[in-house]
Amino acid sequence: MSTVLFLLFVVGIPLYGTYKKINVFNAFIDGAKQGFETSIAIVPHLVAMLVAIGMLRASGFFDSIQHVLGPFLQKIGMPIDVLPLALMRPFSGSAANGILVDIIHQHGGNAYVSYLAATIMGSTETTFYVIAVYFGVVNIRFTRHAIPAGLIADFVGIVASVIVCSYLFGYLR
Amino acid sequence: MLNIIWLLLIGTSVVFGIINHQIDAVLAAVTSSAKAAFELVLGLAGIMVFWLGLMRIAETCGLVRLIAKMLRPVLVRLFPEVPAEHPAMGEMVMNMSANMLGLLNAATPFGLRAMQALETLNPYPGVATNPMCLFLAINTSSIQLIPVTAIAYLAAGGAIHPTDVIASGLLASICSTVAAIVAIKMLVRLRCFNKVYP
Numbered sequence: 001m002s003t004v005l006f007l008l009f010v011v012g013i014p015l016y017g018t019y020k021k022i023n024v025f026n027a028f029i030d031g032a033k034q035g036f037e038t039s040i041a042i043v044p045h046l047v048a049m050l051v052a053i054g055m056l057r058a059s060g061f062f063d064s065i066q067h068v069l070g071p072f073l074q075k076i077g078m079p080i081d082v083l084p085l086a087l088m089r090p091f092s093g094s095a096a097n098g099i100l101v102d103i104i105h106q107h108g109g110n111a112y113v114s115y116l117a118a119t120i121m122g123s124t125e126t127t128f129y130v131i132a133v134y135f136g137v138v139n140i141r142f143t144r145h146a147i148p149a150g151l152i153a154d155f156v157g158i159v160a161s162v163i164v165c166s167y168l169f170g171y172l173r
Numbered sequence: 174m175l176n177i178i179w180l181l182l183i184g185t186s187v188v189f190g191i192i193n194h195q196i197d198a199v200l201a202a203v204t205s206s207a208k209a210a211f212e213l214v215l216g217l218a219g220i221m222v223f224w225l226g227l228m229r230i231a232e233t234c235g236l237v238r239l240i241a242k243m244l245r246p247v248l249v250r251l252f253p254e255v256p257a258e259h260p261a262m263g264e265m266v267m268n269m270s271a272n273m274l275g276l277l278n279a280a281t282p283f284g285l286r287a288m289q290a291l292e293t294l295n296p297y298p299g300v301a302t303n304p305m306c307l308f309l310a311i312n313t314s315s316i317q318l319i320p321v322t323a324i325a326y327l328a329a330g331g332a333i334h335p336t337d338v339i340a341s342g343l344l345a346s347i348c349s350t351v352a353a354i355v356a357i358k359m360l361v362r363l364r365c366f367n368k369v370y371p
């Protein structure tokens with residue numbers, strides 16, 4: 001299933017592009033350049049976040065939190081490692097990205113936690129940032145129910161990720 | 174905002190480091206994490222470059238327009254206050270289509286133009302309208318067809334089946350989008366979100 005999907009992307013997209021009479025190589029290079037710029041642009045954010053999270057982990061903070069929140073998180077099936085990601089996600093995309101990269105780095109790309117974190121990242125958004133920017137362009141000061149609804153959606157996204165991943169990737173645990 | 178959080182993270186680690194007698198480990202983590210961060214980017218860059226290149230081909234093929242065509246009838250129903258032929262509808266459709274493909278840089282200009290078009294329908298400037306709130310709630314919970322960055326990160330971490338995250342991301346984001354729509358439609362009935370603004 002996964003191999004088929006991968007092939008579909010890597011071969012299917014260029015073939016379809018050729019069928020549509022597009023210079024696929026030029027299009028690829030064009031997008032790839034942007035990918036390179038993005039990778040370089042995240043370095044400062046990544047260093048800032050990874051240092052802060054690395055310090056926090058070394059300080060034993062997460063072990064202390066585990067004692068308090070552990071039983072509760074265990075009950076809903078959420079590993080403590082993804083808690084910082086869930087907490088940071090609505091505020092900063094680059095910070096959340098840094099945490100996601102850190103989780104995958106710590107546990108490896110094939111770990112249950114890594115898949116869960118990647119799923120959470122995909123199903124939630126930087127709610128406060130998006131709302132600030134989008135309402136900012138039209139000078140909206142009274143945002144009414146937009147923020148509560150956005151946060152509810154993020155929360156449901158996280159809970160849904162935990163449930164979906166325990167079904168799909170439970171074998172990795 | 175991030176300013177305070179970052180400061181708090183560093184402050185907390187020093188305090189906990191002292192309490193737990195781990196302050197040497199905390200200080201060692203500064204150097205090792207900074208070094209690891211850059212090494213991670215190096216491993217990541219190649220995969221990121223490849224996926225974004227591939228997605229650009231899909232984009233040039235008109236993949237965004239294809240999804241927009243399918244989305245339009247759904248959106249016309251979700252936004253009864255916005256006339257189907259109003260420019261706001263077109264911009265919203267394009268924004269959501271680009272968002273679903275994880276093309277954030279393409280999505281933002283459409284989104285901002287959608288907000289400006291929605292503002293032309295606003296009887297009370299400065300106060301968010303119902304369609305604006307719904308649009309933002311759907312935007313922030315966006316259904317993910319292809320979570321490009323998540324795949325790239327997993328692949329860089331050595332995942333054997335990084336594309337598996339497509340299925341879980343799709344299911345979870347459908348849940349969050351449905352939750353966003355339901356939340357908006359419920360919250361709009363509350364009096365505190367409908368008081369008369371100056």
